[in-house]
Amino acid sequence: MSNLEDLYREIILDHYRSPRNRGELASPPAIRVEGFNPLCGDELVVYLNVEDGTLSDIKITGHGCSISQSSSSLMSAAVKGKSLEQVREIIGTFKQLMTVHESTLAHDGEPAKVDLRAIGELAALQGVVKFPVRIKCATLAWNTLSQGLDQLD
Amino acid sequence: MSNLEDLYREIILDHYRSPRNRGELASPPAIRVEGFNPLCGDELVVYLNVEDGTLSDIKITGHGCSISQSSSSLMSAAVKGKSLEQVREIIGTFKQLMTVHESTLAHDGEPAKVDLRAIGELAALQGVVKFPVRIKCATLAWNTLSQGLDQLD
Amino acid sequence: MTSYDPRRVRSDTPLMNRVINGHPITYLDSASSSLPPRAVIEAMSRYYELRHANVHRGVFQTAVEATDAYESAREAIANFIGAPGGSGEIVFTKNATESFNLIAKSWGRANLTPGDVVLITEMEHHANIVPWFQLREVNGIEVRFIPVGDDFRLDLSNIDELMTGVKLLSVTSMSNVLGTINPIKELAEVAHRHGALIAVDAAQSVAHSATDVRDLDVDFVIFSGHKMLGPTGIGVLWTREDILADMPPFLGGGGMIADVRLDGYTPASGPTRFEAGTPPIAEAVGLGAAVRYLEGLGMADVVRHERSLTEDALTRLADGFAGRVRVIGPHDMAARGAVISLDVDGVHPHDIAQVLDQFGVCVRPGHHCAKPLMRRFGLAATARASFGPYSLHSDTDVLIEALGHAVSMFG
Amino acid sequence: MTSYDPRRVRSDTPLMNRVINGHPITYLDSASSSLPPRAVIEAMSRYYELRHANVHRGVFQTAVEATDAYESAREAIANFIGAPGGSGEIVFTKNATESFNLIAKSWGRANLTPGDVVLITEMEHHANIVPWFQLREVNGIEVRFIPVGDDFRLDLSNIDELMTGVKLLSVTSMSNVLGTINPIKELAEVAHRHGALIAVDAAQSVAHSATDVRDLDVDFVIFSGHKMLGPTGIGVLWTREDILADMPPFLGGGGMIADVRLDGYTPASGPTRFEAGTPPIAEAVGLGAAVRYLEGLGMADVVRHERSLTEDALTRLADGFAGRVRVIGPHDMAARGAVISLDVDGVHPHDIAQVLDQFGVCVRPGHHCAKPLMRRFGLAATARASFGPYSLHSDTDVLIEALGHAVSMFG
Numbered sequence A, B: 001m002s003n004l005e006d007l008y009r010e011i012i013l014d015h016y017r018s019p020r021n022r023g024e025l026a027s028p029p030a031i032r033v034e035g036f037n038p039l040c041g042d043e044l045v046v047y048l049n050v051e052d053g054t055l056s057d058i059k060i061t062g063h064g065c066s067i068s069q070s071s072s073s074l075m076s077a078a079v080k081g082k083s084l085e086q087v088r089e090i091i092g093t094f095k096q097l098m099t100v101h102e103s104t105l106a107h108d109g110e111p112a113k114v115d116l117r118a119i120g121e122l123a124a125l126q127g128v129v130k131f132p133v134r135i136k137c138a139t140l141a142w143n144t145l146s147q148g149l150d151q152l153d
Numbered sequence C, D: 001m002t003s004y005d006p007r008r009v010r011s012d013t014p015l016m017n018r019v020i021n022g023h024p025i026t027y028l029d030s031a032s033s034s035l036p037p038r039a040v041i042e043a044m045s046r047y048y049e050l051r052h053a054n055v056h057r058g059v060f061q062t063a064v065e066a067t068d069a070y071e072s073a074r075e076a077i078a079n080f081i082g083a084p085g086g087s088g089e090i091v092f093t094k095n096a097t098e099s100f101n102l103i104a105k106s107w108g109r110a111n112l113t114p115g116d117v118v119l120i121t122e123m124e125h126h127a128n129i130v131p132w133f134q135l136r137e138v139n140g141i142e143v144r145f146i147p148v149g150d151d152f153r154l155d156l157s158n159i160d161e162l163m164t165g166v167k168l169l170s171v172t173s174m175s176n177v178l179g180t181i182n183p184i185k186e187l188a189e190v191a192h193r194h195g196a197l198i199a200v201d202a203a204q205s206v207a208h209s210a211t212d213v214r215d216l217d218v219d220f221v222i223f224s225g226h227k228m229l230g231p232t233g234i235g236v237l238w239t240r241e242d243i244l245a246d247m248p249p250f251l252g253g254g255g256m257i258a259d260v261r262l263d264g265y266t267p268a269s270g271p272t273r274f275e276a277g278t279p280p281i282a283e284a285v286g287l288g289a290a291v292r293y294l295e296g297l298g299m300a301d302v303v304r305h306e307r308s309l310t311e312d313a314l315t316r317l318a319d320g321f322a323g324r325v326r327v328i329g330p331h332d333m334a335a336r337g338a339v340i341s342l343d344v345d346g347v348h349p350h351d352i353a354q355v356l357d358q359f360g361v362c363v364r365p366g367h368h369c370a371k372p373l374m375r376r377f378g379l380a381a382t383a384r385a386s387f388g389p390y391s392l393h394s395d396t397d398v399l400i401e402a403l404g405h406a407v408s409m410f411g
């Protein structure tokens, strides 16, 4: 069960049971992006308010498994109120976190270093990499957010 | 090699090298029937002249393996000049000859009895039943002849 | 005569020795794909070791043997489903899905014109939906659905109205999500009364009950090898000889022709017309072995055993979780099979499957290729457990225990 | 690095132990289907014994392993043919024939309009002819043939004229009857200069020479598992990612969709859009093992060995039978492969194959699914001998001896 406890850490279950920043924002002005995982049926809608280069508000609706739901909740908490530059940095760090395990296996080199302290609660998602089929659950919200930011350019 | 010599008896090779009744008949009045074995590419055309209930003449053209060619030659020699009733009897006897082996295997009962003396040289084709894939070569001419007779009805 | 014992089937099945996360495997995903017995695996290995060759046009010994093996599999299947015309009515495809595409793209294109209706049901697998949508794009047919009631059964109250304009009724014999067994014989009678044909998706039923196409009086039956203890890579289409004879070719290539010229081609007759290219030879050998194995078990005994497993599991699921576990499918045993879809309050099917995996329990989360049905019941996914002839009551013990962990974990 | 030894390949191949009519088998029918090594047979058995499950939507351990095994086979094949876009360009089909039907019925229907020309050759296999005739029936395209010269090679003298109106040039890399190897790189250049795409039937070449789709600069490549030491029931279509992205669905069903509603469906993207239903999972595992086995041999060494076998056999056939044995195919070794079709004066190919079988020699009589080519040379059939990586010069000894018997028997 140790693996399983790695996956379903208390923080994750907490965010699953009580997701942060759940809901909608009026769009426009908010950016509205849909995310979809056809294999699982997970669906998300991410709403973004950007003001003066800052992600002033974020709301998320949708349904999915505990991993995709908690990941979106953790994400929303991590990026809300941050500058767009910081948001992009957090996205980058998260994606690194999700590939550490695989790249270590694949290239047999130095594992990429992720500064776990810098990402706070997000580190709880680290256990997902041991379950490769679930990585796409964890990344759905993040990819959707990225798409939303791309619309700003 | 004993099996092989059973298949390629001297009579068969002789009919293959010097086929009897090869050629065409003016049609009409002759009945003209085509036979075709799509798997082997064997092709036959059988011409029949019927007068007063007698198969007064038969000619065959086409190409195929030694079995299909010799079988058609042996057939032509066996049926030429015979009454239609006799021809149908010979066809029946030949078909029995071609199924003796299979039915013996399939039903484990008494082998059907074929009077080998009654069919003369045709008995040389008996070895074919040991080579089930070649049975369709041996029967092509006979099926074509049957179709021709059916046109009389 | 038969002495069916699920424990013997289990010991015949190599994958049952698998250990997963420290636990012996508890395989509850036979509705997705069944586990082949040693006899099937070895029949294919022996085929490759002793007699593999391409079929149909060979004269040499192994080519003759390979052809015989391939054709005798066709006969075994014809026999298994009681095909009145014998092996000449059995077409080998790559899976059940290709079989449906064959019906739609050959029979459908030739026989349906704009406005004609193909009637299916809300509980169909995508394999029996998408080919008809594709045909609609080119032929302008209408695709109509028989609704599913709140009791998870077909709502046939308006069936005669629904049949207006219908040329084909295409329906599953058993839902791969709900476990519902549909009244095929009755539906065949309805279809024929309205001058329509009936196609049956037997993918879920063929290894779990006896199939007699003559008794059912149906016109097409399709199924897949890998759901009946056979291999992947092979499916079956059965149809009546007279229907088959009039169906135009589907895929083109070698084997399905009588002649090819620079200016055109003449198709072959019989099942080979629909078997373009080198067929799934080893797969047919494996499927033939699977059918012989199933016949050895005796389908009547298999049905009885799987009913008892299902009934027991339904009772324990209803009793055990204080109402948190809901079965999406008929709760009574009248006309339902050994497929149990679960919706667990507060636990997503993905998480259920993940937790259960830690106990070696294999259940499938997802929409099970039946999205219209999922939408009908307002669900994105279920966690589905399904039994096979090797399943035991002890599998249910492990399932219930593991499910308990999942439920308490997500509190 | 590699140390290819055909005798080791032979000892890896269980069917080589077969005794036929008292003789050890002399297998000379690899052009029809090759004999799989133990590694391929065992990879499939192990798959069924240890990790069989349906792919794609499973969370439990064996479903994850089965999916990984299936997808890693896709990667192995992408690698083997140098697919620039990797495994996302590899579609699994049931055989080479289905691959051609996929091109014709998906890409062809979407991209060709009445009057557009598909240019093929007189030496094509029916798999690369009939699908185009079928497309002609629905789309009104023109199917045009590059002629074959008396030297058994493509007559390219008028190629620029022939290219008028051509949208697709579809051509075999090696004739399965003549052994002729066609200049694919040159033809790709011609096709692209005329704004056409080029599809390559690599069924005969893929296990007998290295394939590098990037170097060849082609647009589609198709081949079959069972001709490359792999199993039956699986074929491959490779095409460039950008072409694949624009191709509409082919067969409909589960797995190939992103969504299905009561009123329509949305197809998935990537190779899965073309893989409806449960795919050939065990077959992909076997094909992956076959590709790894071939890579272990080293294709350059295999080519060298098969050239030497062919050259030797051609010489001995020309010398040995006082002109009674005619090779239907190029007599020199420039651009020809290890397929030798024979026309023997006074002995029908069926009879040759029958006599040879008595000596355990497997050769294939017939039209080899290339009827237009047979007509071109006024033949109904040939007897074809073909080599594989397990063939030895001693096979030719037995062939020549047995052929001697056949010739003298028919005097």
Ligand SMILES: Cc1ncc(COP(=O)(O)O)c(C=O)c1O
Pocket (backbone or CB within 6 Å): C254, C276, C277, C278, C279, D031, D032, D095, D096, D097, D098, D125, D127, D128, D172, D174, D175, D176, D201, D203, D204, D224, D235, D369
């Ligand atoms: C040149 C060529 N193309 C295509 C095919 C068709 O392959 P398959 O029968 O596996 O579909 C063959 C095999 O006979 C072939 O030799």
Ligand SMILES: Cc1ncc(COP(=O)(O)O)c(C=O)c1O
Pocket (backbone or CB within 6 Å): C031, C032, C095, C096, C097, C098, C125, C127, C128, C172, C174, C175, C176, C201, C203, C204, C224, C235, C369, D254, D276, D277, D278, D279
């Ligand atoms: C009811 C039903 N029909 C059709 C299919 C499709 O079978 P296959 O994927 O083997 O084509 C399935 C399998 O998922 C099924 O459950």
